[in-house]
Amino acid sequence: MSDKNEDAKAAANQKGGNNPERPKEIENFGGPIGLDIGTTNIVSARARGANIQITKQLNAFFTVPASKITGMTLLKNDVLYFSQNGSFYIIGNAADTFANTFNTDTRRPVESGLLSAKEDEALNVIQSIIKTLVPPPKNQGELVCYSIPGDPIDTKISVLHHDTILKRTLQDMGYTAIAINEGFAVIMSELADESYTGIGISMGGGMCNVCFSYLSVPVFSYSIQKGGDYVDTMVGAAVGESATRIKLIKEKELNLLKEPKNKVETSLSIYYEDLLESLILSIQRVITTSESVPRLSKPISVVLSGGTAMPAGVREKFEKLLKANRLPLQFSSVRMAEDPLNTTAKGALQLAIAEEK
Amino acid sequence: MAVPILVFSVDKTRGSLLLKIIENSGFKAKLFDNSLELEYAVRRRRPPIIVFDTKHYQSRQFKIISAFHSRFQDAELILFADPAEIPSFIAAGIKKECCFSDPINPDEVTLKIREIYFIKNRAFLKIKTYFLLLCSLFEGTRDNPYIVFTKKIIMAIAMALAVVVGIAGGFIFYNMSDLPKVQLLESYVPFESSFLYASDGVELAEFYLERRKFVPFYKIPKHVKNAFIAVEDAHFYEHHGIDFFRTIAAFINNIRAGGAVQGGSTITQQLAKMLFLTPEKSLSRKIKEAAISMQIEGRYKKDEILGFYLNQAYFGARAYGIEAASQTYFGKRTEELNVTDAAMLAALPKAPTDYSPFKNPQKAFARRNLALKSMLDRGFIDAEVYAASAKEPVPEYISRKKYAAPYFVEYIRNVMEQKFGDRLYTAGLRIYTTLDLTLQKKAERAVANGAAALARAGMPGVEAALIAIDLNTGAIRAMVGGTNFQKSQFNRATQAMRQTGSVFKPIVYLTAFKNGYSADSTVDDTEVTYSSKDGGQQWTPHNYSRRFYGRVTLRTALSHSLNAATVALANAIGMDKVIATARSIGVTSNIYPHLPAAIGVSEMTLIELTYAYTTFANGRRFDPMVYEKITDRYNIKVEDNAPKGVQAIDPANVAKMRDVLNAVVTEGTSIAAQSLNRPVYGKTGTTDEYKDAWFIGFDDRLAVGVWVGRDNNRPIGDDMSGSHAALPIWINFMKED
Structure with a gap:
């Protein structure tokens, strides 16, 4: 699936990252929209004939002190920003460029999958980013399906606040907004051929979302607040490196199938294993306690998606651990989503289309 | 089937799951999480199946389930409940096989619902299945190997069917090609019996196929x-x-x-x-x-x-x-x-x-x-x-009526068969015969009495025949062919060829009259020996009395039945003339062309001779007439049989014949007939050794011939001449009642 914005971003990076790109004006062709609001990225998906158009922004911001000249420079370079409390909030993909320039980390409006309580302007930031991806609806009440995480099982945190804020944002824009669990979005995107029956796991930066669906009915869905960020942070702390650097190593070099070559890889391997075990144990726990899980006569598939699932060997490791743990369900395969970074958005789009019909 | 299966569960996930499971099996279903709405829906349109999930249901008394079960007995209830609660549901009347516990087993649910649904909607589902299959075929699902296979099968069946229909059609067409025309019924004429009636309209017989x-x-x-x-x-x-x-x-x-x-x-x-x-x-x-x-x-x-x-x-x-x-x-x-x-x-x-x-x-x-x-x-x-x-009892056997005149019926059947062939038995003809039933009965009585008298006189087994012919029309009015038709259907009146004896003699005398003789003309009754032309055979005729009477009148010669005189007369006029005369008055049998024939050595039938005597009576020759008219089944006349007499003897000779034949009664061999007290005419006949006894005569109305003899041609008995054996029967018949 080719994508203009992805290409543009890649081109920007090749230029040395000092030329923050701004997404071209999103033309509204109408029709339902799928929106993945993740900890790391916000991805939108729209149907364009037989293809799906994906647009994404980094779900991050970077603040610089507000000044006239800075403002003029940002405008001149088409950098997305807004001004608040004497600061310019550079948002989206450009934030990463600025962060790299200043050799620091971007700030996130979403933390561990939910609106960040730490960031005062999280809501403004996320609304601004969403607006760069989702143009005003052509007709009032057009459908947008946005992803939300499942309730975390290991805390008492609810996704209600997060869900409601996002819904209101989209509704205020003139859309009819419906939420989809991230894990279920994976199922909607990947398991159509299996009657939407199976387990979808979205392994994002802030959390992992799990959903078990039977015939498109989400029997259970939940999240664990461990994700790519957790691995990065824990490994960084263990080896004395920044999380950003660990993330780069993880994304570019990590192969869990191979013997670790250094302490970073060793540590990454350890924390990945911890993450995957946590995930499988959570699945085991939920299945055994659920009153709704049906008795299945056929084995089901597990689909992994999200950036955290992308390093080589994650799937194999997951499958191995899954087999090692006894679960009351039989699994036919563990596979990666076709387009792991966009799976959730695509699944959300599928639901939006289905709802529209 | 528009009424969906109703699913109730307060647990949204479980409810949705059950709904999907049901829908995925091809059934329509509707989910409720509110019992009031469910009750309303059930009352409005009775569902075939209610799936009730008791999980998290607030009231553990399940009154709603009992209510559904008792009020809507045609709806099947499927329950999901804790195993501990299932026995109480079973006790409340819910079928055991319809109670399930966790985990939800989609296969089990589907199977149960299908089972119930299919039983309830068997016919509808069959039609639906066929319809869907047809739709699939028309829509063309090239990628589905099952549909493609099914298509091929259906095509093969269709082709086979077409061939079968073609062959059957051809077969039917072939059979139709020689179909009889129903229009023939327009002229529907079933085989119908022909009926025979006596002259008075009484049914005599029925001829039929x-x-x-x-x-x-x-x-x-x-x-x-x-x-x-x-x-x-x-x-x-x-x-x-x-x-x-x-x-x-x-x-x-x-x-x-x-x-x-x-x-x-x-x-x-x-x-x-x-x-x-x-x-x-x-x-x-x-x-x-x-x-x-x-x-x-x-x-x-x-x-x-x-x-x-x-x-x-x-x-x-x-x-x-x-x-x-x-x-x-x-x-x-x-x-x-x-x-x-x-x-x-x-x-x-x-x-x-x-x-x-x-x-x-x-x-x-x-x-x-x-x-x-x-x-x-x-x-x-x-x-x-x-x-x-x-x-009511069923009818008992009614013995078939006997023909009143069996010999006559059989005779006329032969006549009609020659005339109509098989149509006689199928055409529904109505044949009105000339038979006079009264006379017929009289004739039968006379014959029976005569035979009985002979039997009483020590001559059993003697047969007799009688025929009575109307002088004016030549119609047969009575016919008795024997003493017992059941015993012997041989008709001695029409079929028996017997020597005629003296009953032939009047033909010789008629020939004489035609050749100028009169009743008073004389002829020699003397012993004369006649030789055959080649001289090889000699024959001397003798009289019955073994005496010769010299010169006698023809009247005397005939009345006394003198053989010698008759032969002399025949010899004088020539046998060829005698034979010609015989032919002219209807005698058709072979006549011995020599003198002995003059005194009756030729064999003839009674009917033949009696018709000859009919001609003597009034000069007209008649062919045997047995019916007056014939009509078809619709009573439309087919034939009107008017008498067709031919003048064969001129009146003068008729008078002469009447004269001489009357003399037989008044002064000759048949004096006994005088007992009738009216003018009657006739002639006796007796053959050698009394093998045949004849009397044929007439009055002013009927010519009646009587023959008596044995079928084996043996003598009747001593002295059983015509006047002794046949005449009494004749007299008996001719008597006025």
Whole structure:
């Protein structure tokens, strides 16, 4: 699936990252929209004939002190920003460029999958980013399906606040907004051929979302607040490196199938294993306690998606651990989503289309 | 089936799950999480199945379930409950196999719902399945190997079907090609008996191939028609020739029974078979039968068809058609039949012999009452009539009436057979004969008495024959061919060739009169020996009295039956003339062309000679006349048989003949006939050794011939001359009553 914005971003990076790109004006062709609001990225998906158009922004911001000249420079370079409390909030993909320039980390409006309580302007930031991806609806009440995480099982945190804020944002824009669990979005995107029956796991930066669906009915869905960020942070702390650097190593070099070559890889391997075990144990726990899980006569598939699932060997490791743990369900395969970074958005789009019909 | 399966669960996930499971199996379903809404929905449209998930249901008393179960018993309840609670549901009447516990097993649920649903909606689902399959085929799902395969199978079946239909069509067409024309029914003329009537109109006999008398359908009483409809074809007035349901039912019953136990033919089909087809059992015949039946139905009214059928059917005892059957079994006409009679007749055509009241009265009784029951069941008669009719006995055998004049009937049958051939037995002719039944009875009595008298006189086994011919018309008025027709059908009046003796002599005298002689002319009664032309044979005729009377008048010679004088006379005029005279008055038998023939050595029949005497009486020669007129079945005259006498003897010679023949009675061998006290004329005849005794004579009305003799040509008895053996019978017959 080719994508203009992805290409543009890649081109920007090749230029040395000092030329923050701004997404071209999103033309509204109408029709339902799928929106993945993740900890790391916000991805939108729209149907364009037989293809799906994906647009994404980094779900991050970077603040610089507000000044006239800075403002003029940002405008001149088409950098997305807004001004608040004497600061310019550079948002989206450009934030990463600025962060790299200043050799620091971007700030996130979403933390561990939910609106960040730490960031005062999280809501403004996320609304601004969403607006760069989702143009005003052509007709009032057009459908947008946005992803939300499942309730975390290991805390008492609810996704209600997060869900409601996002819904209101989209509704205020003139859309009819419906939420989809991230894990279920994976199922909607990947398991159509299996009657939407199976387990979808979205392994994002802030959390992992799990959903078990039977015939498109989400029997259970939940999240664990461990994700790519957790691995990065824990490994960084263990080896004395920044999380950003660990993330780069993880994304570019990590192969869990191979013997670790250094302490970073060793540590990454350890924390990945911890993450995957946590995930499988959570699945085991939920299945055994659920009153709704049906008795299945056929084995089901597990689909992994999200950036955290992308390093080589994650799937194999997951499958191995899954087999090692006894679960009351039989699994036919563990596979990666076709387009792991966009799976959730695509699944959300599928639901939006289905709802529209 | 528009009413969906209702699913209730307060647990949204479980409810959705159950809903999906059901929908995924192809059923419509609706989810409720509120019991009030569920109750409302159930009341509004009764669902076939209610799936009730008790998980998290607030009231553990489950009153709603009991209520559903008792109020909507045609709806099946499927429950999901804790295992501990299931026994209480079962106790409340919920089927055990409809109670499930966790985890939800989609296969189990689907199976149960399908099972219930399919049982409840079997027919609808079948139709739906076929319809969907057809839709799939038309939509064309090239990628689905099953549909492609199914398509091929259906195509193959369709092609096979087309071939079968083609062959069947061809076969039917082939069979239709030589279909008889139903239009022939326009001129429907069933074989009908011909009837013989005496001159006074009394029926004498019936000649038939199929004993039948046609009766038009409008003369057949309604209850008679109803009886046949009830027994043979209950839907006669509804179908169009073929009763498909009955045919199929009969087919199935026959297969079950492994043989033909039930007929599926309608009355129309039976008619088609009887009229146009052979009784062979073949598919070809069945097809033709069906085709003809439909044609008949298209052309004729139901009552007409029923009329044809009733006139055509065979009822046993050689009775064809309802009229003949009515006469045979009840001695009634069809119009006179009552309900019981009608039921009896309706019971017969299926197996006329088996159910014949004459042969198997008990079976006939049972079968007739079955027919009555059918009439009752169809509402043709009420219970009262049924009860009364069912008690009636079946008819007993009526011995067939004997022909009043069997020899005459047999004689006329031969005559008519020569005239009409086989039509005599099929054309329904009405033959009005010349027979006078009174005279016939008199004749039979006279013959019987004569034979009895001879028997009493020690001469048993003597046969006698009599024939009486009307002088004015030549019509036969009485004919007795023997003493016992049952014993011997040989007709001695018409078939027996016997030497005539002296009854031939009047022909010699007539020849003489024609050649100028008179009754007073004389002839020598002397002993003369005649030689044959070659001189090889010599013959000297003697008189009965063994005396010769010298010169005698012809009157004397004949009245005393003098052989020598008669031979002398014949010799004088020539035998060829005598023979010519014989021929002129109707004698056709061979006549010995020599003198002995003059005194009756040639063999002739009684009828032949009696007709000759008829000519003596008034000069006119008649051919035997046995009927006056013949009409067809519609009483339209076919032939009017007017007397056709030919003047064969001039009146002067008639007078001479009357003179000499009267002298026989007044002064000759037949003096006994004077007892009749009226002028009568005649001549006796006796052959050698009293083998034949004749008397043929006439009065002013009838010529009557009597012959007495034995079939074996042995002597009757001593002194049994014509005047002793035959004349008494003649006198007896000629006596005024």
